[in-house]
Amino acid sequence: MQKLVWRVKLVADLGDEAAETEVEVARIERDEFTVPETLGLSLGEGKRLTAAIQTEMVRAQAATMGERFRCCAHCGSTLSSKGYRSVTFRSLFGDVPLRVRRLANCQCCREVADEPRSFSALTLERGIAPELAYVTAKFAALAPFAKVADLLAELLPVGGAVNAGTVRNRTRRVGEHIARLRPEGAADPDVDAVTPAVVIGLDGGYLRSRHRRPERNFEVLAGKVLNVDGSQHRFAFARNGNSASEFAEAVVSAGVRLGTPATVLCDGDPGLWKLQRQVMPEATLVLDWFHIAMRFEHALQAARGLGAGTFSDWRACKVVGSM
Structure with a gap:
């Protein structure tokens, strides 16, 4: 042949x-x-x-x-x-x-x-090539580090991202670079300037710590600032004693000022409400639709529980038994 x-x-x-x-x-x-x-x-x-x-x-x-x-x-x-x-x-x-x-x-x-x-x-x-750092960090934000390493090694001739530790370290360096919100020595923003209204989404979640002590898991707060022109600014930080300061720096870097009308969407967590009151006391706090639906579902479940053992239930059982 x-x-x-x-x-x-x-x-x-x-x-x-x-x-x-x-x-x-x-x-x-x-x-x-x-x-x-x-x-x-x-x-x-x-x-x-x-x-x-x-x-x-x-x-x-x-x-x-x-x-x-x-x-x-x-x-x-x-x-x-x-x-x-x-x-x-x-x-x-x-x-x-x-x-x-x-x-x-x-x-x-x-x-x-x-x-x-x-x-x-x-x-x-x-x-490290910038493209490798970019792709690694992008996929690491969507999937576990080990899965990202396997995916890159499967599709591309990548030799330096063969384990989860390498992916984690490179993603961390990219995050540290992005976290520099403004150059060192730059003038402070005008906090008195009034900017258009914004909508801020705020939520939290727990991640497994790479160190088993002092805690196996830690909480991360993440959010997004939506401007009237459609632009978006995302931020995230670990919840600790300095969370209010980090939240304030994040919203200021997104253009939010003292006179900016803001609506904050969150899941009703008391810690998030407290954080919002500390940094943006004049903002309107709104419970998002998903958690509103969950609250109604809890009320319905409680109502069903209260109705158990009533005359209507006894009557239904009596009818079934007579048949």
Whole structure:
């Protein structure tokens, strides 16, 4: 039976009169007789293909950066190399081991701008691609950490998110970055400015703590601020002795001021009501429809219980017995 063969080649044109390079990144073979299972790329072939392309591209870019910084930007002299540093670049399309060149700064730069004695040609913050941090944090907000690790490893050639601990740590770093509501040293917002009315949803839930002591579970308060223009601002924090301050910072960062008309929707938890009165005493507190329905259901259940053992129940039993 005849074989069908595809060779996937990556051609690099790095410019600056550099010769084009051609690398075969994949070889795919199929029998002439095709069934749905062999039609197109398989999951494994797709992962190997994207990982191979990612490796060639990242290494070429790192090498180009190492050569571009060989000359001083001020005097044009050639900088001496201080060797290479081995790092791993982790991305959605695989882990890429790199040798990043380290260069000695020129004497003129150290005298004029007080530059360090050496620098790296390519700086990688924790060696993680922004896309990997984004996708990991997004799915970790919707599913358990272990499930997210399994999902990413199943669909993508990801090598650095193979366990729940890695997913948790990366999600935590993304959260810490987002939690910086405004730059350090920025002016305080105008608390007297009147802004359009907003609707604030506030709820709480319990999460399992990664530390068994002093408590196995802790409560997290989450909310959303809805503005009249349709924009939304979400926030969350762990309930503790500083919850009122954190709630106030969250609503202020969303544009809520002292004169802003606000409606707060919550589930009737006394702690949430107290928090709302501390931070926004003038706001209108509304019990959401789901918990209103639950209150009516509780009343109906109580009414049914009060009706048990009455004359009507005795009469119904008497009729059934006489039949």
